[in-house]
Amino acid sequence: MSDEPTTDGRRTADRDFEVDLDDVLEDDEDGDEGLFDDLLSGEPIFENKEVLRPSYTPHELPHRKDQINNMATILVAALRGETPSNILIYGKTGTGKTASAKFVSQELERTSQKYDVPCEVEYINCEVTDTQYRVLAQLANTFIAQNRAFVDERVEELRDLREAAEDDPSVLESDDDNDDHLDFDSPEAVDEHVEALLEEKAEMDDVPMTGWPTDRVYARFFEAVDYVERVAVIMLDEIDKLVEKSGDDTLYNLSRMNSELENSRVSIIGISNDLKFTDFLDPRVKSSLGEEEIVFPPYDANQLRDILQHRSEVAFKEDALSEDVIPLCAAFAAQEHGDARRALDLLRTAGELAERDQSDSVTEENVRRAQDKIELDRVVEVVRTLPTQSKLVLYAILLLEDNGVHNVNTGEVYNIYKTLCDELDADVLTQRRVTDLISELDMLGIVNAVVVSKGRYGRTKEISLSVPVEETEAVLEADSRLSDIENVTPFVQARFDN
């Protein structure tokens, strides 16, 4: 993109609007005198907010005992040095899949340390790392890094040994923590070994983010895993996204690795939102991956209440919640296919709102407002981080909506989009591409696009905005690359008149 961030042609934008914008964009901490004093003196509501964040992995997951035990039973094999069956985990968002899996893997790694069995879990989120190349590269890099650390450790050990040998050569023979069964007959032999190790280490470069042939990355990864004896559990979260975007090659490669590995074993845990995603898989992959399947059903309102109860005891000060807060959060989230993450979000946001009001307890009202806020925040965030072209498309839709045209069709949007691009000096994408962008917006839940046939008058997408107009507009106009847009709108407006 060649357009400079044009500093700022909109200083004169009307004040009301600016205020609005700030409200939308930031969690503004207002308080004009003694900024922090007020906030500090206010009755604190939270004891420990972390517990309510999605990133937190709880030690106890209510109503997930069965699934967890199930996983554990399968994975103990790793602690015996055998290859555990591959596992597929199904369940909608916020049903505790990831949390449970992470919990189990933590336990697994902990136990493996206790008994000194080499066993590791690698977590990969396939929504972020969504191509074969990237998955392999990331895996390769973590293992390579580990191997380097391993070599360092070993070298350290040997140097100590060497040191000791200076004083008392007998340590060389009676070395009991010698796991490679190497015997050194002289201090020089130790040196040599160290030398060799360091040479190997020098070979262990990271895989670059892009550029290599995939099979080479694969080879590198293979080598890295096999470097020491271990069981590697690879956890692929949102595995359906990976399959969707880049096919099942990755899974195929991973699942047949075991037959060729000398020292180590790999086992895969796939986590999926989509029950049917195995339909697209090669039957071989399907059967090897789905050796064990575990389903996480959605929580019902009661279970959600338990979870919230559980966490709120840690998260909040005593008596900070009024009676109906938790049931209400649970009820809202239960409507949303039993999403626990949502429930926790709701509770946390409600707490934050109460806190900001300097109130000492969270009320039902806070929860309702939290519900709105979360939705708005989500939209703002999504829209803000949209690529420029998508923003333009969205803006076009917005403009149409502004002018009272509802259920717009692709052609109209494309026309407006074109004029917008012209005025802003941006590249104009083809209609084909714009269709895709619209579909993306649809999937993000920002617009609603349905293909309808208008008989004689063709077949098109009927598009309508599913987010509040003003807020969205504010966010779009906050983008520096679109900052000239206000000067442009008159031109577009003119188009409507003919």
Added chain:
DNA sequence: CGTCCACCGGAACCATGGGCCG
């Protein structure tokens, strides 16, 4: 009925930007 609109959406194909290797 058949026609035919105005776009959908798959597939094949380019352009770009990253990187390796000799």
Added chain:
DNA sequence: CGGCCCATGGTTCCGGTGGACG
């Protein structure tokens, strides 16, 4: 360096299509 590999995101091309209209 030039020749090669790769992924990504865009473009070109084009067959496909639901249903109001004649």
